[in-house]
Amino acid sequence: MITYEDHRLRALADDGRWPELLTAYRQGRAAAVERAGEEPAAALTAPLGHLIAYSAPPELSVRLFDRDGGPGTVAGVADHDAGPLWEVLATRHSWLRLAPLLVPAPVRRLVAQTRVLLGEDLSYGAEPDPEGMPLLLAPWETAGWDEGARVRQYLPCGGARSALLTLPASREGLGEVVLPAPGARLGGQRATRALAALADWAEVVCVRGPAPQAAAQLARRSRVTGGYLPFALVYPALVQAAVVDRGRGSAHGRLALWRALVAMAGAEGTDGPDRAEVDALVARMRCFIWHEPAAGLRHLHVALEDPACGLAWAVSGSEDL
Template sequence: MITYEDHCLRALAADGRWPELLAAYRRHRAAAVERSGEESAAAVTAPLGHLIAYAAPPELAVRLFDRDGGPGTVAGVADHDAGPLWEVLATRHSWLRLAPLLVPAAVRRLVAQTRVLIGEDLSYGAEPDPEGVPLVLEPWETAGWEEGTRVREYLPHGGARTALLTLPAGREGLGEVELPDPGMGLRGQRATRALGALAPWAEVACVRGPAPQAAAQLARGTRVAGGFTRVTGGYVPFALVYPALVQAAAVDRAHGSAHGRLALWRALAAMAGAGGPDRAEVNALVARMRCFTWLEPAAGLRHLHVALEDPACGLAWAVRGSEEL
């Protein structure tokens, strides 16, 4: 329901009275923090924050994240409505406009990574990422996306359009496959933990063996003679796997696609045995990686079923999960 106050705020926005809207945001947020804490305050003020981040001039919109308003007034990286406020801001202005204005390091980094996902090359126009994640998309990062689906498309007064990325998306290119014996799973792998951090609803398993053997650790299919599992599955290029892995980490509205890209680069670096997101090591891993995906009969609207094999080290990781939206 649209309240009288909502009408007043939208009227102020229509008149371009952004300083008054920012003052209202800060006043309401500080009062809500004092009354019921940060989490509640972020939820109460998120719709107004969204309006400011979306439509205000960048010089004012960035002040959502400045501490000059006093205790309780500043939006944090987790403040969100349809998505995080910093991602809303990042979709509206180029890095050239935002770079001189943004101060908080965490927000600045996430905005930069969002601009990279949108398609900007910041490798020569921004400070290096603290973990070494490239500030330009690799060719395999761009190949599997449909136009305009890397980041949520935000709407002026709240809400967003989001691509429903699933893996696999359908039966095309897949066939009946009898998975091998799952063998013994390996525990304690740094890459297993990193892949598990992508999505809280996903299971991850690691084996010494090929991708279908890792899939057999987690897959739900038809049991056949000998205790093996039959699924509809097949191999796909990593370029088609990448978007679903990035978006898996951005399902939570407090997280944006930048979280997904950063988390996936950490996971790929761990799979490659690198100490951090080394560009050459990750590119070499992606070039040799074999990816196996499979369908499951009870998968939710958002689902992820993939096994990632590194032939160089003989290990494979399976990631499986589904979530109703």
Template sequence: MITDKDHRLRALAEDGRWPELLAAYRQGRAAAVVQAGEQAAVDLTAPLGHLIAYSAPPELAVRLFDADGGEGTVAGVADHDAGPLWEVLATRHSWLRLAPLLGPAPVRRLVAHTRVLLGEDLSYGAEPDPDGVPLRLEPWEAAGWDEASRVREYLPGGGARSAVLTLPASREGLGEVELPEPGGRLGGQRVTRALAELSALAPWVEVVCVRGQAQLAAAVLTRRRRVIGGYLPFALACPALVQAAAVGRTHGGAHGRLGLWRALGAMAGAEGPDRTEVNALVARMRCFTWQEPAAGLRHLHLALEDPASGVAWAVSGSQEF
């Protein structure tokens, strides 16, 4: 239901009265924090925050994340409407415009990696990522999907369009495969924890680790010996792994990219997401995907094998909506 207040706010936006809208956002958020708590404040102010992040000049929009308005007024990394407010902002302006304006380090980092997902090369002229994640896409990151589908497409009045998480997306390139008998799982693996963290916002996804090949890891989760499946390059699996961390509205594509690099660094045995080690791992990785007969609207069925270590991991699950 559109209220009189909504009409007034939109009229202010059409007149370019962004300082007044920012003041209204801050006043409303601070009051909601006092009256109902932080989460209620996020929910109540999200539509106005989206409007400002999407349509306001960047010099004003970045002030959503500045604490100069006082306690309770500042949008954090979890403030969201159809998606995080920082991601809305990042889709609207280049890093060149935003870099001199953004203050809080967590927001700067997420905005920077969003711009990287959108195709910007920030390897020169931007502060290095604190964990060493590259500030430009590696070829295998860029190859598997179109630039337009890497980050949600936000709409000016609220809402967003995003790619549906599906792997495999079809039977193309797949065939009938007889899987081996499942073996035991390896516990306590740093990679397993990293992959579980990557898919934490997709609670319907299960992660396992085995000593052996990719098909053995798949056999643990599918519980069927005969499947429709096949191998694919890691570049084609990369989008689904990034999207798994951005299924919820509080997280964005940057969370997925950072989480994937952490997981790959752990797979490579590196202390962090070392670019050389990760690229070498991706070059040798064997990736197996398979279909499940009752796959939901969102589904992810993928096994990743590192021939150098003799260890494989499977990530699998499905959700109707």
């Protein structure tokens, strides 16, 4: 939890004097950019930005991202405190309220994708996603994931609560498995690169063969505690793998995972992903998870097999928080 030492700013917030707070944010950020550069300035002013994004009326809070204040004053997509300022904003207001107000395209897209994760249907009335990513959650995206855990739950004066999603979450339902000999690694797969973009703390390999042969490439031992899960139960942890960095939000994870699924299914189309092909991939996917004894607080050990093409991808890594 962040405490605000500047009592004047706290008093302004208590009185709802948001234009003055926005001015203070912009002046402070511009001065810090001139003095120390963009990245330190973003960090120094993020607590005040969080307060504005969380509590100010949307007509004012969206102006954090407007360039009308001049050079150095605008919050970018990477500005964050407990999480990205755009994600804080997205958790506070519906797309109906925000759509007429948000201008910058990168922020607008991430806010829209966040609202989709929170359960809004933007498939009608909203502009299409630049990559054609769906603006409505597929049934398999909601089946294994409680709505309240999909995005960080932000607090008014800083800080956030978030679910710690790991794979495997426990040993329950898993058994002892002797892995086969590792499959031969395949290089140059677009899906491998896309999966690697989910989490820079995890290793990704692709093999020709079933999921256990992919797992054998990365597992530390040939005898593991493991088992199979439906993709719907694997999906949340894959999305949240991208959110270890507080500068990234759940929208980053969803977009990255959809890119990986599109590449795995060969579902690229001229007008965006072929969603029927992605749905078919998800339906036939075999997901093998295994436990590693030295796993950190956040860990991911899963192999994704597409029996239709005979390929499997393993994603394995551990991150101490």
